[in-house]
Amino acid sequence: MADVVRLPNGKLDQEIRGLDNLELPLRPGVDRLRGLWSGLWPKVAAVGIVLLVWQLIVWAHVRPEYVLPGPVTVLERLAADVTGPDLPRATLITLQRAALGFGLALAIGTLLGLAIVRSRTLRSAVASLITGLQTMPSIAWFPLAILLFGLNETAIMFVIVLGAAPSIANGLIAGVDQIPRILLRAGQVLGARGYDSYRHVIFPAALPSFVTGLKQGWAFAWRSLMAGELLVIIAAQQSIGVRLQFAREFSDAPGLLATMIVILFIGIVVDLVLFGTLDRAIRRRWGLLGS
Amino acid sequence: MSAVALADPIQGPRPDEIVLSVRDVHKAYGPSGNHVLALEGISLEVRAGEFVCLVGASGCGKTTLLNLVSGLDQLSRGQIRISGRTSLLFQEAALFPWLTAAQNIELPLRFAKTPRGRRHTEVDELLRLVRLDGFGDKRPHELSGGMRQRVAVARALAQHADILLMDEPFGALDAMTRDLLHDEVERIWRETGVTIVFVTHNVREAVRLGDRIIVLTSRPGRVAEEFTVDLPRPRNISGPEVAELAYTVTERLRAEVRRHADG
Numbered sequence: 001m002a003d004v005v006r007l008p009n010g011k012l013d014q015e016i017r018g019l020d021n022l023e024l025p026l027r028p029g030v031d032r033l034r035g036l037w038s039g040l041w042p043k044v045a046a047v048g049i050v051l052l053v054w055q056l057i058v059w060a061h062v063r064p065e066y067v068l069p070g071p072v073t074v075l076e077r078l079a080a081d082v083t084g085p086d087l088p089r090a091t092l093i094t095l096q097r098a099a100l101g102f103g104l105a106l107a108i109g110t111l112l113g114l115a116i117v118r119s120r121t122l123r124s125a126v127a128s129l130i131t132g133l134q135t136m137p138s139i140a141w142f143p144l145a146i147l148l149f150g151l152n153e154t155a156i157m158f159v160i161v162l163g164a165a166p167s168i169a170n171g172l173i174a175g176v177d178q179i180p181r182i183l184l185r186a187g188q189v190l191g192a193r194g195y196d197s198y199r200h201v202i203f204p205a206a207l208p209s210f211v212t213g214l215k216q217g218w219a220f221a222w223r224s225l226m227a228g229e230l231l232v233i234i235a236a237q238q239s240i241g242v243r244l245q246f247a248r249e250f251s252d253a254p255g256l257l258a259t260m261i262v263i264l265f266i267g268i269v270v271d272l273v274l275f276g277t278l279d280r281a282i283r284r285r286w287g288l289l290g291s
Numbered sequence: 292m293s294a295v296a297l298a299d300p301i302q303g304p305r306p307d308e309i310v311l312s313v314r315d316v317h318k319a320y321g322p323s324g325n326h327v328l329a330l331e332g333i334s335l336e337v338r339a340g341e342f343v344c345l346v347g348a349s350g351c352g353k354t355t356l357l358n359l360v361s362g363l364d365q366l367s368r369g370q371i372r373i374s375g376r377t378s379l380l381f382q383e384a385a386l387f388p389w390l391t392a393a394q395n396i397e398l399p400l401r402f403a404k405t406p407r408g409r410r411h412t413e414v415d416e417l418l419r420l421v422r423l424d425g426f427g428d429k430r431p432h433e434l435s436g437g438m439r440q441r442v443a444v445a446r447a448l449a450q451h452a453d454i455l456l457m458d459e460p461f462g463a464l465d466a467m468t469r470d471l472l473h474d475e476v477e478r479i480w481r482e483t484g485v486t487i488v489f490v491t492h493n494v495r496e497a498v499r500l501g502d503r504i505i506v507l508t509s510r511p512g513r514v515a516e517e518f519t520v521d522l523p524r525p526r527n528i529s530g531p532e533v534a535e536l537a538y539t540v541t542e543r544l545r546a547e548v549r550r551h552a553d554g
Contacts, residue, residue: 012474016422019471023435186385189361189378190450191402200398204389286388287432 069254078258086238091262094229094240097153098266101160102221108161109168109217116169117176127173130166138163138224142231153237156228163224164217171213175206208282215275222267308374310486311337311360311454316369318355329355331511332369337454337488342480344501345490346540348548352512353490357456360488375453375486382459384439386431392442393418393427399450417445420479437468444479454486461496470528473499477525494544495537499528506543509551516543 051071058070081087112130116123138159145155179202187201229241240259247256283289318330329352337343345353358364360371361379378399386395393414400410418424421441431439440460447455457476461469477500480487491497497504504518518540522532 012471012478013422016471016475019468020422020426020435020438023437023468024433182381182383182385183387185363186381186387188363190399190446192398193402196402200401201387204387207389282389285430287430 066251067253069257074254074257074261077254078261081255081258082262087243087259087262090238090240090243091266093237094225095266097156097160097229097239098222098225101157101225102164102218104157105161105164105217105221106168106214109165109213110172112165113169113172116173123173130169133162133166134170134220136162138220139227139231141224142228146232151232152234153232155232156225159228160221160224163220167217167220168210168213171210171216172206174213175209176202178209179205208279208286208288211275211279211282215271215279218270218275219267222270226263308339309336310339310374311488312370312372313356313360314370314372316356316359316371317367318352318359318364319367328511330359331513333507333513335505335514337486339453340484340486342477342487342489342500342502344497344504345488345507346492346494346497346504346544347507347512347515348492348509348544350509350512351507353492353507354458356512357458357488357490360454361456373454376451377454377456378447378450378452379456380440380443380447380458380460382462384431384436384443386439386442386446388431391428391430392423392434392438395431395442396446396449399446403450413449417448420448420482421445421475435468436464437472440464440472441475444476448479448483448485452485454488457487457489459491460489462491462493469496473528474525476500494540495528495533498522498533498537498540499526504540506540506547508547515547 054071058065058068062068116127116130141159141162142155145158149155149158183201183205187197192201226241229239230245233242233245240263243259244256244263247253247259280289313333313335315332315334316330317328317332319326319328321327333352333356335343345356347353355364357379359366360373361377363379386392387398390398396414396417397410400413405413414427415424418427421444423438423441423445426434426438431442434442443460444455461472464472473496476487479485489497489500498520501520504520506515506518507513508515518536520536522536526533
């Protein structure tokens with residue numbers, strides 16, 4: 001073996017290594033702190049501007065202050081609610097539903113996508129139907145869901161799955177459709193058969209598009225859940241949506257706005273932090289991010 | 292057994308044994324009656340350890356032939372006999388972007404159910420063979436075109452292929468990288484004893500590398516003429532001997548192209 005991989009230490013070796021080194025892109029070091037700051041300040045500034053505009057509208061007395069309180073009042077209320085027992089408990093209930101609903105949608109959407117990817121007949125039968133399903137506003141499903149299942153969690157789960165599963169299935173289907181043919185051929189040539197070809201070639205190649213589908217699915221799931229919690233009020237389950245509804249009924253504007261900020265916050269955190277990070281990590285690995 | 296000693300002296304093919312035989316192969320595309328004939332009765336033989344170059348103008352079915360030999364495509368008529376395993380290299384390296392260079396090379400070993408420990412030693416050896424030791428954990432986008440193509444060569448060798456089919460593998464590279472890779476592929480061919488069938492439309496490249504050059508006709512593809520290259524190795528691609536034979540082969544190719552002047 002040693003004499004098989006013996007390399008001549010001659011000119012050819014030097015030339016090849018030299019050319020390799022010359023062709024590797026030079027990556028200048030980056031100032032991490034500065035990079036973080038340049039990414040952060042526009043966001044901080046945007047939030048500041050929103051708060052400012054909000055305060056200006058309040059000062060202009062467009063609406064009486066008990067209907068539209070200013071940011072200071074609302075943020076104080078938010079701080080109080082976040083430390084109190086009710087809001088954290090409500091958030092937990094809502095997040096549990098979100099996790100369960102999204103989990104179900106993930107399982108069903110993935111299975112559906114897989115079935116369609118594998119079967120040509122199924123694809124021509126239902127692929128366009130799935131895309132059509134996505135245009136249906138999820139709130140329009142609720143009357144039917146309530147009739148079918150009653151005022152309970154099942155109705156909410158039903159609508160979340162109907163909203164999110166098509167996006168997840170579509171992400172997988174699009175991902176498989178967009179795999180460059182050359183990679184499939186390379187897999188075939190290298191001996192990928194059956195399960196191996198899914199595990200090592202098709203799934204990894206479809207992953208970026210699948211994550212995009214997950215992200216979109218989450219947005220649908222979160223909206224469906226909020227709509228569901230406003231419509232399907234279960235007395236014993238003080239969820240975020242129920243708090244919103246009660247705050248309106250008791251004309252508790254600061255409480256209402258504080259709850260809305262929580263809804264926005266959760267949506268953004270999951271979308272940007274969870275799926276955004278996943279998406280960027282994949283793109284960086286693939287070399288699709290401009291560095 | 293070494294990962295790269297592909298021509299095993301005990302089990303491997305005897306020198307001069309015919310390892311690839313293509314006999315009267317036809318390949319047609321499209322519905323019968325309205326089909327396009329890509330290959331019409333092509334016949335050729337390749338011996339163990341040989342470096343054979345196929346050259347032809349556009350439409351000679353070079354790529355079709357390699358697809359048939361590698362089993363990516365089904366032939367319409369005729370017979371292809373192969374002793375040993377083949378692997379196919381494309382003009383693009385076709386590396387999997389989600390895997391590092393080392394993981395790309397490891398993949399065919401995983402498909403072949405090689406135990407983990409042996410996989411790693413083989414990958415290390417192959418990286419050294421293509422002079423990319425130290426670059427194993429780089430991802431394809433972090434490598435240059437020439438380096439990617441060498442990873443692809445290592446990945447093909449990881450299949451323990453006896454016959455490497457190369458489909459214009461250096462066509463997309465700059466001239467300097469290509470010249471160095473000629474030296475490299477020649478060295479790897481010698482050190483491993485692998486048989487190489489190399490498709491190109493660059494006649495000098497064929498003369499630089501091949502033991503034999505097979506010129507194909509176009510539309511449909513057939514063997515037009517065969518040249519044996521008796522020049523000593525390593526040959527200089529810019530040298531007068533290579534240029535002289537390249538001129539003769541090019542003349543033959545041009546005659547073939549002229550035949551199609553009237554459509």
